[in-house]
Amino acid sequence: MSIRRVMPDIRSEAMEESRDFFGLLRFEEVMNHGWVMTLASPSTPTAQVTFMSHDKTAPVVPDMSVEVDDVDAAYAVMRESGAEIVHPLQDEKWGVRRFFVRDPNGRVVNVLSHR
Template structure:
């Protein structure tokens, strides 16, 4: 399995907070990579794996994940996590915005969004 990137997910209270973070992190040199109205992802133009996301909620899941980990084979990781007895918080599914993902709880209780981009 290859890990492609790890992104911290920061919960925010409102769409106005998303806009404020877009301006602030834009001034730091990051560029908007994705904005779905409930999630904003800012990325480094020179290092696209350096990212941070801000979420008002999660559109299809019961919680906002603490961190996202992009892997090359999300199905294999899902199988491995289930075999290891990990708690699956949000089951494996394809999302409208082009990813396949699931959420799993780590040993300290943090929720990890594990995903792969669909081709």
């Protein structure tokens, strides 16, 4: 299993203001579903930050996202370790397969792969 990218997820009720603010640093909007928006660096597209008002199918907004090449393998490793699964592995309508797990600091990590 390899890591493709890691990004912070920020709970926000100020999506447009966040886009405008980070736009000053030259981030560009690359995804926006209304409740979740991702901004990326045009020169380094994997340098990203995501803003969420809520999560469409999960009980909490994650603190960070980690994209891996094999989410099923990551899920198996986390379950075998006894880590707390906050949101079960599932396919989402917007094209990702993901699960949430709580890290030792209490932070919720969204682990995903694009389908």
